Amino acid sequence: MNEPRETYGRLFWLSLVAGWALIGFGLLVLVQRRGATHPVSFAVYVLGGIVAHDLVLVPVVMALGVLAARGLPAGVRGPVQGGLLVSGIVVLTSGPMVGGFGRLADNPSLLPRDYASSLLLVAAAVWAVVAAMVAVRHVRRLRRLRRVRHDEHPGAGGT
């Protein structure tokens, strides 16, 4: 990604003032309701989210992406990378359900499913799509090869 030379015009300065006014209002709510919002621990969670994302999640995803790109044949690589991304996001977003951390003994209508099985089912569907894409690409490549061979040796096809 090339770093563009930013041009900061009037729009930027206007939005900077307006935006920080809104941020200021949010911080005011945070401080005014500090008994409920616990500003210090709120800040730890907000900043901790950045650290967890930028220094843990992204490096791990990039490492996996590089491994997937190196270890796989070309026709399989794209669909598998896509499958890994979709699976990873589904695993992440189903975490609170699969983990069942909020489950309550007296309320079976909350988290009513077996989410581990659900997740496996969804993942199976994702990888079925990946397999189908790989198969379609393979068939297309074979057809293309056959056509090339046919063009090189017309009449050798046996018709």
Place this chain on the structure above:
Amino acid sequence: MSEPDPPRPPDRIPGVLAPPRVGPLRADAFPSRLHSERNAAWLGVALGVTFTVCFLTGFLSHLIQHPPGWFVWPSRPAWAYRVTQGVHVATGLASIPLLLAKLWTVYPRLWTWPPVRGVAHLLERVSLVPLVGGSLFLLFSELGAIARWYPYPFSFPPAHYAAAWITLGALVVHVGAKLGATRLALSSRSTELLEEGAGSASGGLTRRGFLVTTVAATGLITLTTVGQTFRPLARFALLAPRDPRVGPQGFPVNKTANRAVAARATDPGYRLTVEGNVAHPLSLSLADLRALPQHQAVLPIACVDGWSASASWRGVRIRDLLGMAGAPHEPEADVISLQEPGVAYASSSLNRSHAADPDTLLALEVNGEPLHIDHGFPVRLIGPNRPGVMQTKWVTKVVVR
């Protein structure tokens, strides 16, 4: 790919010694073509839309639950809150893949060198802290909250509310800084588009493939969760924290009756009182309530957590009760539960629109049976177009204002 690289911006601020550029600070640390300006722009536009929808629907829900004097939320249409809050949660969930894809795309910018190129650039980068932190916080704390997982000491609603304003403000700054670059990246003059070859050399994910993958993840998350509020898709709601068909009497419960509430609710001495600004205060037993004219209405429970379920309710109209008690014209009222006072959502307010609506009931039955204790036996408030937390259960008192 064979084109010569465009000239790189200078690594050095004039007069400052060039520092060692190692690890992610190397100029070629992120070679993937997926860190694309065009993708960043598309994802940015998509997030601009979803965050705006989330902010508006969220702020509406806030106004309904904490109405300022000028705001009267109407009781009609009956389905409005069900839709706005369903959209709020579904859009938030759909934003998770968009946000992660966007942050991944622009990740090399985190390690940009030099880190600051002037006052404006510094202010822009500082404003990214509330933007990135706030966005991650809003989406992931919401994801936990809909599964009733609150792994932090603060209270979710006010923290979510404050974070929403902070993130909105940071988003305004970001849009102001990036509008021009976004327009350029999306236009046909985008240099990236011109450089893009016909095929992919490595066979890995293409730039478009990455976008398609992101959209697929968004669609999959929506498909596997939106059935918690959109009943035709209920059987696909494999990863939703609720199933609108599952619970006592065929629909979910948010808050169950604790032992103290259950004891008071099943006490034969139970009374419903109507008091406050009325000519004839009432004190009614359960038998008295059953003897009053009953009215039936099909209304949804629409939870702030984004699930909803319709049921057929039967009970006494609030406006009939207020009329019997001799309440003033266009009354407003507080509906108070058997729960300990001060407990969250132990009471709710009826504005003049909700108090007058013919479908606002003190329900005694649901789906043809007396209410289950966890649905609010002996009597619960149910009205059109209200958040579930304002459909007070185990009602014992109506105070007219």
